[in-house]
Amino acid sequence: MAFQPIWDIENGTAFAYEALVRPSGGGSALEVLEQITEESRYAFDQSCRVKAIELAGALGMQSILSINFLPNAVYQPAACLRKTIDAAHRVGFPTTRLMFEVTESEPSRDPAHLRAIFTEYRAHGMITAIDDFGAGHSGLNMLADFQPNIVKLDMALCRNLDRDPVRRAIARSIINLCGDLGIDVVCEGIETLGEAVALRDLGVRYLQGFLFAKPAIESLPEVSKDILRAVRAAHEDSLLDRSEPTPRQACR
Numbered sequence: 001m002a003f004q005p006i007w008d009i010e011n012g013t014a015f016a017y018e019a020l021v022r023p024s025g026g027g028s029a030l031e032v033l034e035q036i037t038e039e040s041r042y043a044f045d046q047s048c049r050v051k052a053i054e055l056a057g058a059l060g061m062q063s064i065l066s067i068n069f070l071p072n073a074v075y076q077p078a079a080c081l082r083k084t085i086d087a088a089h090r091v092g093f094p095t096t097r098l099m100f101e102v103t104e105s106e107p108s109r110d111p112a113h114l115r116a117i118f119t120e121y122r123a124h125g126m127i128t129a130i131d132d133f134g135a136g137h138s139g140l141n142m143l144a145d146f147q148p149n150i151v152k153l154d155m156a157l158c159r160n161l162d163r164d165p166v167r168r169a170i171a172r173s174i175i176n177l178c179g180d181l182g183i184d185v186v187c188e189g190i191e192t193l194g195e196a197v198a199l200r201d202l203g204v205r206y207l208q209g210f211l212f213a214k215p216a217i218e219s220l221p222e223v224s225k226d227i228l229r230a231v232r233a234a235h236e237d238s239l240l241d242r243s244e245p246t247p248r249q250a251c252r
């Protein structure tokens with residue numbers, strides 16, 4: 001199990017750490033995920049959660065712990081949650097600092113089922129997030145049905161955002177829409193300073209990606225202060241650029 005930070009650019013602290021499945025000998029998540037069958041899905045989902053919570057407790061995580069889950073691995077939301085809550089109590093990790101990411105790119109067989117899961121989780125004070133938003137099948141429909149606490153904008157939409165006016169326009173409208181609905185936006189897969197600054201300019205506060213930190217096995221990587229300073233400085237410069245009157249305005 002590895003952890004990757006979601007950084008709060010405004011406060012300069014970790015907003016959350018996302019738990020990511022990794023094979024024990026190293027390698028990609030795909031190698032593990034490919035071995036999951038329809039029968040083992042539920043047990044796998046449950047054991048990943050418990051492992052993530054135990055590690056968060058052991059590592060003294062002070063931020064939110066974000067856990068991915070497969071909506072189709074959850075049958076009875078209340079029963080499924082019992083092990084999760086037990087694990088959190090056992091290691092003294094507050095359940096209000098647990099966040100659950102449901103991927104939007106895997107078609108959920110039953111939107112009502114997904115809504116029931118999210119409603120149950122939220123009743124326990126947990127944080128809900130739609131993952132890979134914009135990559136999948138039903139993004140806006142899903143949002144119309146249920147408003148999570150967090151939307152994670154898909155990395156393909158964030159790629160080269162600083163140089164791609166079309167992607168920027170799409171991202172801006174999703175960010176504004178989430179703002180209207182009271183949903184926080186996390187942007188994932190950020191690899192360059194230009195992408196980070198362009199998203200900061202669009203008002204995004206929470207960023208995740210290799211630019212900030214790669215996932216680290218059983219540890220909580222910090223983000224370099226230099227990177228944070230560089231994002232802030234470039235963002236402030238672009239605010240100044242925007243506020244400077246153009247020569248035409250200045251003459252009036």
Ligand SMILES: [Ca+2]
Nearest residue numbers: 018068101131
């Ligand atoms: Ca995720």
